[in-house]
Structure formats: structure tokens, C-alpha cells
Amino acid sequence: MSLFVYHQNQLYVEQVPVTHLAERFGTPCYVYSRASLENNWRAFDDAFGSHPHRICYSVKALSNIAILDLLAKMGSGFDVVSQGEWERVLVAGGAPHKIVFSGVGKTCSEIEHALEVGIACFNIESLDELARLETIAAKRGAIAPFAIRVNPHIHPPETHPGLITALKESKFGVPCDEAWKLLKRAQGNPHLKLCGLACHIGSQITELAPFLEAFDKIIRLADKAEKEGIHLEHLDCGGGVGVSYQKENVFSPAFYVETLLKKLSPRPYTIVLEPGRRVAASCGILLTRVEYLKTTTAHRFAVVDAGMNDFIRPALYSAWHDIIEVVRSSARKRAHYDIVGPVCESTDCFGKNRLLSIREGDLLAILSVGAYGFTMSSNYNSRRRPPEILVDGKKIYEIRAREEWNDLWAKERMTVPGF
Numbered sequence: 001m002s003l004f005v006y007h008q009n010q011l012y013v014e015q016v017p018v019t020h021l022a023e024r025f026g027t028p029c030y031v032y033s034r035a036s037l038e039n040n041w042r043a044f045d046d047a048f049g050s051h052p053h054r055i056c057y058s059v060k061a062l063s064n065i066a067i068l069d070l071l072a073k074m075g076s077g078f079d080v081v082s083q084g085e086w087e088r089v090l091v092a093g094g095a096p097h098k099i100v101f102s103g104v105g106k107t108c109s110e111i112e113h114a115l116e117v118g119i120a121c122f123n124i125e126s127l128d129e130l131a132r133l134e135t136i137a138a139k140r141g142a143i144a145p146f147a148i149r150v151n152p153h154i155h156p157p158e159t160h161p162g163l164i165t166a167l168k169e170s171k172f173g174v175p176c177d178e179a180w181k182l183l184k185r186a187q188g189n190p191h192l193k194l195c196g197l198a199c200h201i202g203s204q205i206t207e208l209a210p211f212l213e214a215f216d217k218i219i220r221l222a223d224k225a226e227k228e229g230i231h232l233e234h235l236d237c238g239g240g241v242g243v244s245y246q247k248e249n250v251f252s253p254a255f256y257v258e259t260l261l262k263k264l265s266p267r268p269y270t271i272v273l274e275p276g277r278r279v280a281a282s283c284g285i286l287l288t289r290v291e292y293l294k295t296t297t298a299h300r301f302a303v304v305d306a307g308m309n310d311f312i313r314p315a316l317y318s319a320w321h322d323i324i325e326v327v328r329s330s331a332r333k334r335a336h337y338d339i340v341g342p343v344c345e346s347t348d349c350f351g352k353n354r355l356l357s358i359r360e361g362d363l364l365a366i367l368s369v370g371a372y373g374f375t376m377s378s379n380y381n382s383r384r385r386p387p388e389i390l391v392d393g394k395k396i397y398e399i400r401a402r403e404e405w406n407d408l409w410a411k412e413r414m415t416v417p418g419f
């Protein structure tokens with residue numbers, strides 16, 4: 001059930017009219033629904049029933065600490081890829097022992113700090129990384145918990161090529177035969193504690209088959225390990241579950257988990273999932289106001305006050321996002337517009353040829369921007385990043401204020417003082 005619906009032609013977020021939010025906080029502005037976020041997270045968690053599992057929400061999708069706080073309170077774990085991400089989790093009250101740390105470029109300082117913090121698991125992506133982890137753990141007299149991130153070399157799923165991470169040519173993880181060597185190498189090492197196997201095949205994947213292809217390979221490896229007396233506690237299937245941006249047919253978390261558990265049975269492993277997009281995408285909209293309607297010989301443009309710096313997915317991946325009027329009017333004529341921002345780039349376009357009935361000053365909502373929306377925003381063109389607003393029923397929380405002008409240069413220094 002969507003928490004963004006029209007009542008008498010006015011778009012609401014839960015029980016709050018969106019126009020009210022635009023008046024109070026200005027535009028552009030991110031707005032999230034608490035109920036939507038929580039329902040999305042619970043859909044994964046509930047699907048497991050009594051089977052041991054951990055939902056490690058992928059922080060990179062939407063990392064505002066108020067959001068992380070809500071998820072931590074629901075019992076979520078977290079998938080992080082940088083110290084910045086786990087610092088956020090800790091500030092938000094997340095538990096270190098529920099954090100998994102992925103990424104191909106973990107620095108020595110990150111590894112040291114993660115050991116100090118006591119994270120649950122390093123998802124190791126190469127032999128050299130395992131060696132580095134071992135050296136640092138030994139120096140500290142610590143035992144480092146780790147899983148091997150396997151690259152299962154699957155058939156390319158249907159998604160943007162830039163979002164696939166499990167092909168032969170991908171930089172992520174280690175192939176199955178090399179993973180086996182890493183498992184053997186770590187066996188009996190006093191400073192390494194093998195926890196499991198991990199894999200993350202990519203993002204915005206809407207078919208189940210690629211996940212199952214990968215899971216089969218992971219299970220085979222786990223079985224081989226078990227036969228050799230190498231015991232694993234968990235299998236981490238990563239994130240990647242797609243959402244419906246443009247009426248794509250997607251499978252439900254319940255069906256996904258049910259299928260995984262069937263394949264797994266009767267093995268007792270804890271299953272870890274790292275969903276980001278499927279938890280966060282549908283909970284957010286980006287509000288923007290039409291500044292100009294501009295007609296050229298070739299096109300009709302609606303120039304809006306949000307830019308690609310605020311939301312980059314359409315420019316970066318040619319991603320489709322529905323764009324709707326905040327106040328609908330059947331009286332006005334509709335026309336096709338390219339919805340473009342003010343940034344000085346031709347790719348600063350949120351959608352082409354969209355049928356809308358709009359006038360200058362009207363509000364538009366760009367949908368399903370909760371994931372990889374604000375987190376990928378920037379100050380390009382010296383634009384301030386927009387505020388983030390969380391709606392909970394009738395209640396409204398500004399969980400991040402619009403940046404001030406002097407935030408833009410707060411970290412800069414005049415190189416020649418008094419020049």
C-alpha cells in the first residue's frame with residue numbers, strides 16, 4: 001500500500017498534504033514516509049519466520065541518522081562500505097555487532113577502527129585483503145570475524161550494466177575456486193574467525209533467477225566446506241532486490257525469502273540479507289517547483305528548481321522515475337514536457353516527454369527517490385543540498401535542514417591570507 005496518495009486531488013504523505021511541506025520547508029525538498037520505510041523493512045524480516053536471520057540494511061541507500069535510528073530500533077543490522085557509514089550507524093544507536101563491512105578497498109585504518117568498534121563481520125574481497133586483516137588483527141592481539149565475498153560469475157541480469165557486480169569482469173569478490181583457497185588458508189589461523197560466505201550480485205535486479213543462480217553456487221561451496229570440516233555460521237545473500245520504478249514486475253521479499261529457505265533446507269545457516277533500495281526507494285519523494293515553462297522549436301521544457309546535484313539517478317543511469325503533479329486539476333490541458341533542472345549540463349533532466357498539466361509555480365513530486373537520492377546528492381554548481389523531512393502520520397520532522405550558503409565553503413581556506 002502506498003503512503004503517498006491523493007485526497008481530493010491533493011497529494012498526501014501519510015496524513016500530511018505535500019503542499020504544506022513545500023510551504024514550510026521550501027523546494028527542492030526530500031520527503032520520507034516512516035510507515036513506508038518500516039513496512040518495507042518488516043517485509044524482509046517477517047518473511048523469515050523462525051529461521052535465524054539478520055537484515056543488514058544497506059546504509060548507502062539512505063543514510064540519514066534519523067532513518068538509521070528508526071531501523072536500529074526495529075532491530076536492523078547494517079551493511080556498510082566505509083568508516084563514515086558505520087560512524088553514522090553508531091551515532092544513530094545501531095549495534096556494532098550487527099554491522100557487516102563490505103567493499104574492495106578497505107584501508108588499514110578502516111580495518112583497525114572496525115576491529116576496535118567490534119563489527120560483526122568483514123566481507124573479504126581478495127587474498128591480499130585477508131592477509132591485511134590477519135596482520136592487523138595479529139598486531140592488536142584480536143580475532144577478526146570474516147566472511148568471503150564470493151563473485152559467483154552469474155549470467156548478466158537485466159539491469160543497468162553499471163549496477164551488476166557479479167560478472168567475470170567485475171572488481172567485486174573472489175571467484176568460487178579462489179574463495180575455496182581463502183577458506184583453506186584461514187583454517188586454524190588464531191587471528192581469523194570464519195563466519196560465512198557472502199555475495200552481492202548487483203542492484204535493481206527484478207528477476208529471481210540471478211539470485212538463485214548465485215545462491216546455488218554459494219550453497220555448493222558451503223557444502224564442500226562442511227565436508228572438509230570447515231564450519232560456517234551464515235550465508236549472506238547481499239542486497240539487490242529490485243523495485244518497480246516503471247511498472248516492472250517485481251517479486252516480493254516474502255517470495256524471495258521463501259525460495260531461498262527452500263533451497264537452503266535442511267542446512268541450518270543463518271541467512272543475512274543486505275537490502276537497501278527495496279527498503280528505502282518507495283518511502284521517499286523529491287518535491288520540486290516549476291520555475292518556467294519554456295518552449296523551443298523542438299521541445300517543451302518544464303524547468304524545475306531541483307537539479308541533478310539533488311538527484312542524479314536519471315542523469316547517471318538514464319533511470320526512470322515517475323513525476324506527478326502535487327495538485328491535480330482536470331480543468332487544465334495536459335501537454336508533454338521534458339522536466340529539466342537549472343544545472344549547466346544537458347543531462348540535467350529528470351524525465352523526457354512527460355504528460356502533465358502544469359503552470360509556472362506548480363509543485364511536482366519525483367517518486368521513489370528514497371534510495372540513492374539524497375545520499376548521491378552533491379553541491380555541484382554551488383547549490384545547497386535540500387532538506388530531508390520525515391512524516392509519521394500527522395507528525396512532521398525536519399531530519400536534515402537545508403544547507404546554509406556558508407556551508408558551501410565551510411571547509412575552504414583562503415590560501416593567501418591578507419593578499
Ligand code: LLP
Pocket residue numbers: 058060061079102103163200202203204238239240241274275276277278313317371372
Ligand atoms: N550490499 C552491497 C555489498 C552493495 O554493494 C549494495 C549496493 C547493497 C548491498 C544494496 O543493494 P540494493 O539492495 O540497494 O540494491 N547508486 C545505484 C545503486 C548502487 C548500489 C551499490 N551497492 C543506483 O542509484 O541505482
